[in-house]
Amino acid sequence: MSQTALPTGATIGIIGGGQLGRMSAVAASRLGYQVHILSAEIDPPAHDTARHVTIGAYDDEAVLRQFAESVDVITFEFENISSDGLELLASLCPVHPAGRVLAISQDRILEKSFLGEQDIPVAPWVSVPDEVSLSSVASELGYPFLLKTTRFGYDGKGQFRITDAETLDALASTLPYPLIAEGFVDFERELSVMVARSASGAVRCFSVTENQHRDGILDISLAPARIPVALAAEAEALALRIAEAIGLVGILGVEMFVSAKGTLLVNEIAPRPHNSGHWTMDACLIDQFEMHIRAVADLPLPDPFRHSDAVMKNLIGPEGMALCDTVLEQPGLALHLYGKSECRPGRKMGHVNALFPLGALPGPYGVAARFDSALKAPQEA
Ligand SMILES: Nc1ncnc2c1ncn2[C@@H]1O[C@H](COP(=O)(O)OP(=O)(O)O)[C@@H](O)[C@H]1O
Ligand SMILES: [Mg+2]
Structure with a gap:
């Protein structure tokens, strides 16, 4: 066993309280660890399976500090925590993945x-920071292509399928830039x-x-x-x-x-x-x-x-x-x-x-x- 192995009974902090946190907590407890969940949502799915739950915002410095000080290692089931937040956590506790x-x-x-x-x-792609940059996408990728929000997309949310110039023109001024365009x-x-x-x-x-x-x-x-x-x-x-x-x-x-x-x-x-x-x-x-x-x-x-x-x-x-x-x-x-x-x-x-x-x-x-x-x-x- 590695010298850095987390000892039995130690507390694993999991950022995010959704189903992935819930099922991770079950696995952790089977291995003899305690779990502390940090969730921005009240009554998260992971509440049923974790010993400790903190409800608080992922960008609240005091919340993150207190959470990091109460656990032995931190991991995630939710990846959209700010880089400042991540830096703060890492200054107080080992964070995996980094x-x-x-x-x-x-x-x-x-x-x-x-x-x-x-x-x-990967599929061919171009960065689309704003509406102006959208005009050259079709000539680079050809139709059809997909526009996706660069951040916070999941389950196909924040995606737009562009099949022709008319669709593009109709949407261009309404899109949530910055985007990435990907060849379909x-x-x-x-x-x-x-x-x-x-x-x-x-x-x-x-x-x-x-x-x-x-x-x-x-x-x-x-x-x-x-x-x-x-x-x-x-x-x-x-x-x-x-x-x-x-x-x-x-x-x-x-x-x-x-x-x-x-x-x-x-x-x-x-x-x-x-x-x-x-x-x-x-x-x-x-x-x-x-x-x-x-x-x-x-x-x-x-x-x-x-x-x-x-x-x-x-x-x-x-x-x-x-x-x-x-x-x-x-x-x-x-x-x-x-x-x-x-x-x-x-x-x-x-x-x-x-x-x-x-x-x-x-x-x-x-x-x-x-x-x-x-x-x-x-x-x-
Ligand atoms: N470039 C693409 N070409 C064709 N289909 C795509 C492309 N990108 C995404 N999709 C379809 O949309 C689904 C969701 O897109 P994905 O990029 O995985 O975003 P999410 O973060 O929502 O999972 C993919 O699993 C695939 O079915
Ligand atoms: Mg996906």
Whole structure:
């Protein structure tokens, strides 16, 4: 065991109290740690699973100071804390992953620039600081392209698909600059890789995951991704390169596209547990949350050992919650709810994992249908 391993009983501070913090706190307590959550939201999902919760603003110096002084190490489930805030925390307590990692992933321009510097393939992009700079985008990228806010985007929010000059003209004066413009990737499928790295430099990847989105929100993840072994190895190699280059300590989700030509393009990185890694909770001996806590605590990082193939479905809004009773009744499905009191359309309320024997993931076209039918009420199935 490393000399810097966090001793049992120590307190891990987690910034953010959403479902990722909630599930990280469970993993931390399983390893004998206490958890202190800092949440800007009253009654956060992580309140149910953490010993201590502070409700306060992420930019309130007094709140951050008191929080940092009450914990032994700090990590995140929410990456949009200010650089001043990060600096203050780091002056008082070890912070993993480091502020630099968050700064890069918070800003799509810094993120794409960083990936480019590492020769990691990405979609063509240009910076669009203001309306004036928008006029040359179409000639550089061609239609269609996407405009995305540089910061604070999630679940497809803050994105605009531009198909032609008329759409662009109609929107130009209303857009929330600064933006990034990205060439639209006509992808064959989307993948993600969860990669963990500890302070001692140990690294581990979970099986490459295949992701299907609906309305910009992750709907279904399949593990392993239905891609050739060589492409999966390439995806893992990219994730490992990013983890090393950025100096990751913790876990990082790397989202990728498989282009129509079969090549990989990295879309974005998220230095925290990731929705597309939730299948690991039931299909691996060590899940993404435990791997994250182990990395932050500088414990050994074992092979996660995927004992089953898995399909994860997000339960989103009232429509998702309506499936709960069926999920509870069906054999072979594991339900995870986030304890959110308010159920709004588009809000992630929980997820379901379905397990399959290794190698028995349903075929290319049948997965979504078969999983969906498993979730249907018996009379409809
Ligand atoms: N350049 C692109 N070309 C095609 N589809 C894209 C592109 N960028 C994003 N998307 C689609 O939108 C989804 C959300 O975009 P992403 O950049 O991952 O933002 P978010 O932070 O909201 O997850 C992606 O998973 C993908 O389905
Ligand atoms: Mg994304």
